[in-house]
Amino acid sequence: MIKASTYTFKILRYDAKAPDKKPRFATYRIAVIPGLTVLAVLLRIRDEIDGTLSYRCSCRSAVCGSCAMVINGKIDLACRTQVSAFNTDTIILEPLPNFEVIRDLVVDITPFWNMYEKVRPYLIRHSAVPDREIPQSEAERLRIDQFVNCILCACCYGACPVIAREPDYIGPAAAAKLERFVLDSRDERPADTLEILNNEKGVWACDTLFRCIDACPKDVRPTDAIVGLRKALVKNRFQNLLGKKKDEA
Numbered sequence: 001m002i003k004a005s006t007y008t009f010k011i012l013r014y015d016a017k018a019p020d021k022k023p024r025f026a027t028y029r030i031a032v033i034p035g036l037t038v039l040a041v042l043l044r045i046r047d048e049i050d051g052t053l054s055y056r057c058s059c060r061s062a063v064c065g066s067c068a069m070v071i072n073g074k075i076d077l078a079c080r081t082q083v084s085a086f087n088t089d090t091i092i093l094e095p096l097p098n099f100e101v102i103r104d105l106v107v108d109i110t111p112f113w114n115m116y117e118k119v120r121p122y123l124i125r126h127s128a129v130p131d132r133e134i135p136q137s138e139a140e141r142l143r144i145d146q147f148v149n150c151i152l153c154a155c156c157y158g159a160c161p162v163i164a165r166e167p168d169y170i171g172p173a174a175a176a177k178l179e180r181f182v183l184d185s186r187d188e189r190p191a192d193t194l195e196i197l198n199n200e201k202g203v204w205a206c207d208t209l210f211r212c213i214d215a216c217p218k219d220v221r222p223t224d225a226i227v228g229l230r231k232a233l234v235k236n237r238f239q240n241l242l243g244k245k246k247d248e249a
């Protein structure tokens with residue numbers, strides 16, 4: 001028989017609409033068998049103990065990215081975090097930082113989507129529409145592989161110290177998405193579209209502390225994208241200067 005261990009779950013509760021808006025920790029004692037995830041426990045608490053507990057979830061497979069939260073001080077997806085992964089019998093759950101809390105573990109991720117939209121996160125082409133798919137070589141696909149894996153969970157956004165002090169910063173996920181299309185052999189966006197991030201709220205704002213890399217559950221490594229975009233901007237600048245010099249000669 002599988003032996004269950006009892007854990008104490010402390011969950012930060014808060015309701016932005018409640019007259020008394022003070023956040024408070026609610027405590028739940030739950031018997032957990034090995035292999036159970038934090039999300040499985042949250043589902044159990046809501047189903048069996050407290051139906052008012054709020055959190056987001058959907059796929060339970062680290063694909064939809066909706067159950068991002070702070071688990072014992074580390075940002076991660078609740079569905080891929082096993083309760084037994086921690087060297088303690090107390091699990092503390094808090095909402096994702098850098099966002100307004102709507103209720104309990106549910107945050108308003110509108111700012112994240114606003115930044116995402118800014119980089120035009122889709123294939124842009126100016127050539128005539130082909131009558132069949134545009135093939136890519138294996139090498140071309142490998143160039144974008146790491147960035148394609150992004151599930152838009154916002155873990156990196158929550159972990160970013162620059163966003164904490166500068167909410168208008170574009171953020172790691174949007175930069176990774178832009179790099180994903182810049183490196184895509186099928187994309188035809190002009191080089192000057194990168195200029196949207198060529199400022200103190202764009203790629204130059206990054207402190208390169210790698211917190212986004214630590215927080216990302218999909219190894220997207222957004223800092224790599226930021227470095228790649230910085231290099232592309234510098235290259236564009238030199239090419240423009242060289243072009244001007246040639247015209248003057």
Ligand code: SF4
Nearest residue numbers: 150151153154156216
């Ligand atoms: Fe989530 Fe990683 Fe994408 Fe950021 S880069 S949104 S952490 S998957």
